[in-house]
Amino acid sequence: xxxxTDPAGLVSLPEGHQRASLPRVQTGLSDRAxxxxxxxxxxxxxxxxxxxxxxxxxxxxxxxxxANRPNAPLWNVGFDHYVAILTDPDIWLRMQATAHFVFxxxxxxxxxxxxxxxxxxxxxxxxxxxxxxxxxPMMLSPAVVGNFWTFLYQPQIGLFNYVVGFFGGIAPGSFQxxxxxxxxxxxxIIVDTWMWxxxxxxxxxxxxxxxxxxxxxxxxxxxxxxxxQFVSITLPMCMPFIMLAILFRGIENFKMFDMVNLLxxxxxxxxxxxxxxxxKRAAFEAWRTGYSSAFAIxxxxxxxxxxxxxxxxxxxxxxx
Amino acid sequence: xxxxxxxxxxxxxxxxxxxxxxxxTALIAAGVLMMLxxxxxxxxxxxxxxxxxxxxxxxxxxxxxx
Numbered sequence: 001x002x003x004x005t006d007p008a009g010l011v012s013l014p015e016g017h018q019r020a021s022l023p024r025v026q027t028g029l030s031d032r033a034x035x036x037x038x039x040x041x042x043x044x045x046x047x048x049x050x051x052x053x054x055x056x057x058x059x060x061x062x063x064x065x066x067a068n069r070p071n072a073p074l075w076n077v078g079f080d081h082y083v084a085i086l087t088d089p090d091i092w093l094r095m096q097a098t099a100h101f102v103f104x105x106x107x108x109x110x111x112x113x114x115x116x117x118x119x120x121x122x123x124x125x126x127x128x129x130x131x132x133x134x135x136x137p138m139m140l141s142p143a144v145v146g147n148f149w150t151f152l153y154q155p156q157i158g159l160f161n162y163v164v165g166f167f168g169g170i171a172p173g174s175f176q177x178x179x180x181x182x183x184x185x186x187x188x189i190i191v192d193t194w195m196w197x198x199x200x201x202x203x204x205x206x207x208x209x210x211x212x213x214x215x216x217x218x219x220x221x222x223x224x225x226x227x228x229q230f231v232s233i234t235l236p237m238c239m240p241f242i243m244l245a246i247l248f249r250g251i252e253n254f255k256m257f258d259m260v261n262l263l264x265x266x267x268x269x270x271x272x273x274x275x276x277x278x279x280k281r282a283a284f285e286a287w288r289t290g291y292s293s294a295f296a297i298x299x300x301x302x303x304x305x306x307x308x309x310x311x312x313x314x315x316x317x318x319x320x
Numbered sequence: 321x322x323x324x325x326x327x328x329x330x331x332x333x334x335x336x337x338x339x340x341x342x343x344x345t346a347l348i349a350a351g352v353l354m355m356l357x358x359x360x361x362x363x364x365x366x367x368x369x370x371x372x373x374x375x376x377x378x379x380x381x382x383x384x385x386x
Contacts, residue, residue, distance in 0.1 A: 086365045095364065099356035298368050302355055305348035305375045312345065 054300075061294035068287040081294035091295075094270070094278045100185055101192075101260075101274060102253045106246055108193045113200025114242065118234075120201070121208045138198040146262025149191045153177040153263075178264055184272050188260050192253065200245045207241030208234065240317045247310040251303055275299055331385050340381035347374030 029037070061082070064075045085091050120131050137145070152160045155173045165172035177187040211233065219229045257276040260266070266273035266281075273281075279299065283292035351371025354363040 082368065086368055087361075089361065092361060092364045095356055096358045099358070102356070301368065301372050301375055302352050305352060305371050305378070308375065308378045309345050309348060312341065 057293045057296055060290050061297050063290045065290045065293075066287045067283075067289040077290065081291045082298070084291065085295050085298060091278065094273055094275050097185065097271070097273060098254065098256075098275045101189060101256065101272075102250055104186075104189045105192045105196070105253050106249050108189065109197045109200045109249055110242060110246060112193065113197045113245065114204045114238070116197065116201040117204035117208055120205060134201060135198045137195045140195070142195070142259040143262060145191060145195050146259045149187075149194075150178070150263060153187060155179075179268055181268055181271050184264055184268060188263055188272055191259060191263060192256070195259070196249060196252075200249065203241050203245040203248075204238060207238035210241075211237045240313065243313050244310070244317055247306060247313055251306045251310060254303055254306070255299065335381075335384060337381060337384040337386050340384060341378065344374050344378035344381055347371075347377060350374070 062076055062078060064077050066072065116134060120127055120134070149160075152158050153176075155161055155176045158172070158177075160177065161172040161175065164170070165174075175183065177183050177190075215233055215237075216229060219233060224232070255276050256274055257280065260272060260274055261277060261280070264272040266277040275295075276299070279292055279295050282288050282295060348371055351367050351369075351374055354367035354370055357363055
């Protein structure tokens, strides 16, 4: 609204012309101020719960701070914690255990998830019911999954051992999935695959549904075989979605903690001790807060890097 | 000529966002692989610096013009 005319008498008015009294402009907050007022609390909350802990962790990673001795003198140890972690063969072994877990879960989930998506994409009787049933494990809490798979893996009464014994012709009590050094890494892989394959299936299904029918119709006209159509159309057009699923599951499994902690707590020995379990032990059992902060920052940088690639891939998928 | 166009022409071709982002992505992927590989301890030792360099580079070059 432009109600101000000649506020300082710059424009000369004709003689005898009375200056009309201007309506008083209501003073209030500008649009910008109102916008800040609305996003201010959210910004403050984000800074408080995201940025501050990150900066505090970075600060602690350069000190000898121990959370169980808060009044002890604080020393700057420089990069000592980082050097200690990155030259420690035990930490390297924990990273390899994490790599084994991440690699096999992603491989199995991608293959099975894509296969399920391919099947569910075909119209068949009751496919809605089966799709819902397949999605159930994904909806459960990791704590619940960890607990009931502990029962399933019981050597004496567990259903898993019974089924393997029935089909394999071996005694169900002759092997322990969670107590055996060789089998326990595979036990956690099986559980994670069971739980998260539906998620990969959903993403792949979105990819399959995004392929227009006319491409297949054109391929039919060209007398392309089913295998040729799968290799030349389905797989390449689904690839960005598959990459998205791989990256997301990679990031999630790289920092896997809850389910594995409930199933094995890193055991037997340290065969299933993933990086996040090592971190928890250093922070809350050995109380080496500065050291564990440095370890957390190392893991954070890796996850943040993967997240950057994830967002880049996501933008590619969006652009399609 | 608009400001955007003049910026586009003046920006070095080598420092465009696309290729630089690809380079940063490759650096991050290399760093993560170095961190998780079971073969050479020295690669694990240098993995953090490599990943960090990739992340910092990605953050900077993602502001570059296309």
